[in-house]
Amino acid sequence: MQSNLTITCPFCSLLCEDLNGSEINGRLYVQTHGCDKASTCFAKPPPSPLARVFDKIVSREEAIAEAAQLLRRAHLPVYANLDTDVDGVRAVISLAKRTGGVIDQIRTPCASVLALQSSGCITTTLTEIRNRADLIILIGAQVETHFPRLIERCLQRTETLFEKEATQPDIVVIGETSHISQATTIPLAEHFLPEFIAMLKALLVDVPLQAQQVGEVPVAELADLVERMQQTHYGVIAWHTESLNTGHIDLVVQALCELVKAFNKITRFAALPLEDGITARQVCIWQTGFPLRINFSRHFPEYNPWQFSSQRLLSTKEADTLVWISSFAQTQLPDYDIPTIVLANQLPESSRPPDIFIPVGTPGLDHSGYLFRVDQAVVLPLQQYREVGLPRVSEILRKIEASL
Ligand code: SF4
Incomplete structure (x- = not known):
């Protein structure tokens, strides 16, 4: 103990x-x-450390040898999910280079990367928000579900760096419901978000509007919000990209980034895109110069967010082996009838068991490591708190690479 x-x-x-x-x-x-x-x-019991090949319990070494065998035969392996620490992602990149594979997270839309690439974005950090923001607009009711302590850590202040007495910022939630007691909620159905953003921008630049409402929200309420946004000293728009419940997410994110830019002509405004699994993307940029969706099959990194989407490669059967990495929580394995190697802390949910399952530890619980924080500004060290015989993702991947 x-x-x-x-x-x-x-x-x-x-x-x-x-x-x-x-x-x-x-x-x-x-x-x-x-x-x-x-x-x-944290309170879950330690998972079983037993590896499996075709649903039979085997030694870890046998499972590693079988995984190397599958990868040796693969023409285009896809390395997906990529929920691991900095060292784990480095090992994935090294193995993908060696096997001529594609790396992609599969589940996270690359919308904020596309917006950044096409027109740029003014972003901020958690520290800036905690110390300076006086208005934060949360897009979608899902933000508080996915990041449960965002409000407590950034917006319920007892002290700040720049004020003698900490003042609390205004919080506006654009979404159907909100459990944040101090927030003003604008009850917008999320599929109206593109129109909502366009109307805010139109009101900002005094374009006459014929519409009286967007969804159930009257235009007068939007005009009040624009006025409040103009009066702020440091405003922030935050959203959880993965749960935006609307089509063309990349265009919606780009519109949000453009809205932030437009308000910067009047006052200070910044965006906070909240995304899961940020470590894989950041390490990939640092190691290759590109974000995720990279193909190494021509022995150099090729980036193409459409062509190398793992979902597309798997559904068209261009990819012939899936390597699924998940160190933090139980995941849903995509249902494709191809050889599958899973490195995870729990067997994922799936219609059929993976060909090879190698249990791995969780960084920050079973072993030390590093992860990027959501604002991409800092990398935080993680500690080991228990020893239950679960290896790191990087250790397994390096052994597979050495066996090729
Ligand atoms: S990191 Fe996320 S899950 Fe962990 S305590 Fe903070 S809000 Fe909760």
């Missing part, structure tokens, strides 16, 4: 580093500052 541990939580990309708790028999019990998600994930 270890007590009074200071813990950095790896279970969402806010990476709260102020948790306190105790370890008893391989389970971590969070006592202070943990949200429900952190308490549940």
Whole structure:
């Protein structure tokens, strides 16, 4: 048993580093500052360390040899999900180079990367928001579900760097519901978001509008919001890209970035795109010069966000082997009838078991490591709190590469 541990939580990309708790028999019990998600994930019993090949229990070495065998035969392996730490992503890139594979997260839309590439975006950090923002607009009710302590950490202030007495910012939620008590909610159905953004911009530049409302929201309410946004000293628009419930997410994100730019002609405004699994993208940029959706089959990194979408490659059967990496939570394995190697802390949900399953540890629980925080501004170190015989993703991938 270890007590009074200071813990950095790896279970969402806010990476709260102020948790306190105790370890008893391989389970971590969070006592202070943990949200429900952190308490549940840390308190789970350690997963089984037994590897499987075609659903039969085998030694880890046998599973590694079988995985190397599958990759040796593959013409275009896809490395997907990529939920691991900095060292794990580096090992994925190295193995993808060696096997001529494609790396892509599969689930995260690359919308904010596309917006950044096509017209740029003014972004901010959690520290800036905590110390300076006086208005934050959250797009979609899902933000608080995916990042449970965002409000507590950034917007419920007891002190700031620049004010003698901390003032609380205004919070506006654009979405059908919100559980944030201090927020003003504008009840917009999310599929009206493109029109909503366009109308805010039109009102800002005094374009006459014929419409009286967008969805159920009267234009007068939008005009009030624009006025409030113009009066702010430091405004922020935040959204969780993956849960934006609207079509053409890349265009919606680009419109949000353009709205932020437009308000910067009057006052200071910034965007905070909230995304999961940010570490894979950041390490990929640092190692190759490109974000995810890279193909190494021609022995150099080729980037194309449409051509090398793993979903497209798997559904057209251009890819012939899937390597699925998931160190933090149980995931849903996509249903494709091709050889599949899974490195995960729990067997993923799927209609058929993977050909090879090698259990791995969770960074920040079973081993130390580093992760990028959601604002991409800092990389935080993670500690090991228990020893249950689960290896790192990087250790397994390097052994597979050495066996090729
Ligand atoms: S908000 Fe995220 S990082 Fe913070 S304690 Fe909860 S799950 Fe962990």
